[in-house]
Structures are given as C-alpha cells and as structure tokens.
Amino acid sequence: MQIQTTPQDHHIARLAALAIGLHMVEAILPSPIPGVKPGIANIVTLFVLYRFDLTTAAWVSLLRVFAASLLLGQFLTPTFMLSLSGALTSLLMLVLASRLPRRWFGPVSLSVLAAFAHIAGQLLVVRLWLIPHVGVAYLVPVFATAALTFGLVNGLVVARLLASHDAAPRS
Numbered sequence: 001m002q003i004q005t006t007p008q009d010h011h012i013a014r015l016a017a018l019a020i021g022l023h024m025v026e027a028i029l030p031s032p033i034p035g036v037k038p039g040i041a042n043i044v045t046l047f048v049l050y051r052f053d054l055t056t057a058a059w060v061s062l063l064r065v066f067a068a069s070l071l072l073g074q075f076l077t078p079t080f081m082l083s084l085s086g087a088l089t090s091l092l093m094l095v096l097a098s099r100l101p102r103r104w105f106g107p108v109s110l111s112v113l114a115a116f117a118h119i120a121g122q123l124l125v126v127r128l129w130l131i132p133h134v135g136v137a138y139l140v141p142v143f144a145t146a147a148l149t150f151g152l153v154n155g156l157v158v159a160r161l162l163a164s165h166d167a168a169p170r171s
Contacts, residue, residue: 012052012059015047015048016059016063016067018044019044019060019061020071022040023064024068024072026041033142033146035082036146039150039154040154042111042114043158044060045090046154046158047161049110050107050162054091054098057091057094058091061087061090062087069083081125081129082126085121085122086122087118089117090114090117091114092117094110097114106155107155108152108158111151111152111154111155112151114151115151115154116151119143119146122143123139123140
C-alpha cells in the first residue's frame with residue numbers, strides 16, 4: 001500500500017518540520033523567567049494560516065506540539081499538557097479572530113491575540129491542575145507582558161515574511 005502525496009503535502013510537511021525545529025531550538029534557550037518563551041514556532045503557524053488555511057495551520061501547530069514533545073521526552077508530561085493547551089487555545093482564538101475584518105486585523109494583531117490566548121490556556125491548566133491556588137493570578141501580569149511583547153515581535157516577523165513572500169518572483 002502506498003500513500004499518494006501532493007507537492008502541497010510535502011510543502012506543509014517542510015513547514016511543520018521547520019516549526020518543530022524552531023520549537024527544539026527554543027527548548028534549549030535559557031529563560032530569565034521560568035515558563036516564558038518567545039514562541040518562535042508560532043511564526044510558522046501564523047504564516048501557514050495566511051498562505052494556506054486554518055485547517056493547515058492547525059495541523060502544523062499540533063504536529064509541532066506532539067513531535068517536539070516526543071523528541072524532547074516530554075510526551076504526556078505537564079510540559080506537554082501546557083504546550084497542548086496553549087496551542088489549542090491559540091488555535092481557537094485564531095478561529096474566532098479569522099472572522100474579524102482583515103482590513104483592521106492583520107498578522108500582528110492576530111499574533112498578539114493568539115499569544116494572549118496561549119498564555120490564558122496555559123494559566124488555566126496551571127490553576128486547575130498543577131497549582132490549584134489563587135496565587136497563580138499573581139503571574140498574570142508577567143505572562144501578559146510576555147504575550148504582548150512576543151506576540152508583537154512574532155507578528156511583525158510574520159508580516160515581514162508575508163510581504164517578502166508576496167514580493168518574491170514566482171517560478
């Protein structure tokens with residue numbers, strides 16, 4: 001039995017591999033505040049959302065979470081659950097935000113919204129499962145600041161990639 005693949009399948013697999021690679025690089029970067037990471041792999045997800053569609057972006061995001069957790073030995077650990085909850089809530093936010101007028105909501109604003117959703121999903125899991133204490137709320141300003149900062153930076157990178165991709169000559 002042989003599975004038939006298309007050139008688009010191969011392109012999406014390369015993008016998912018890029019997202020997995022970026023996730024792996026990010027995993028080894030030191031963090032001044034535990035749990036705060038720039039989310040550079042989410043650049044790929046947002047790029048795929050704009051170049052393909054929401055379903056493809058969801059596949060890339062979820063493949064990244066599962067494959068990276070397997071490669072890092074974190075599958076089904078609390079770290080995996082936090083990553084998965086962040087990915088799912090940011091994808092849900094992208095589903096909702098994709099209905100907003102593109103005239104006013106571009107890659108930067110979608111990236112910021114997705115970053116806030118990602119952090120919200122993770123903090124919810126932390127509060128309900130890992131640290132069931134109201135003190136978790138004290139972390140919100142720190143993580144919200146990180147979400148805003150990294151959401152802006154990642155969104156600007158995506159906007160630049162999209163602009164350069166559109167300007168590149170087609171072969």
